[in-house]
Amino acid sequence: MNKSQIELIVRISETGSFTKAGEALHMTQPAVSRTVATIESELGTKLIKRDKKNGISFTDVGERILITFRTILSELQKVDELIVAEQGLEIGKVHIGAYRTACTRFIPKIIRAMESQYPGIEIKLSEGSVDQVKEWLRSRCIDVGIIIPPDKDFDTLPLIKDQLIVLMHSSHPLSQKETISIPDLQGEDILIGKCGYEVQIHALFNEYNLTPKVRF
16 A cells, blocks of 8 residues: 555545545546555455445544554655755644634634744644544544643643633623622523533533533
């Protein structure tokens, strides 16, 4: 098995399509099908399931092999980077995963700084929920992700520390308090946006054996 074959399998997983993967790698759809069949024959197992209704999906062993394939491509990329670094150049690819708020708040500055310091680095960005970003990290789909703690599954570096605040009408009784604790919010109707912090909010309530009353 060679690098181009491994790249094809990974690209199929990224695009969810034989045709799109072939277009990205300048291969016809029949050539893609033949190559996949050859790879599966060499490995002696089925990697990809094709269904007219549900499209393309990977088998259980195919999902595990995908992680290894992504690791192989990453290591091969490091070889290329070492070679050009020896020549005094900086090249490479960095795939970043982030949730929506991080994409708008942090990513533009990060990309601007990276492109200024390392113009030879190619940056790819994927946006998803916090849980999706964590899953992408586990499956090696991305190189680095921006997530919200706590999470002990990954090596993390703090990016920023945010203060959680409660917004309410000025006539609300709690608005007169200087500090609002989690138990103060028990029974209050709460609106939580799907921006990534909902998991942290639920975790805070769990510390007091409470459940937030999420109205919306």
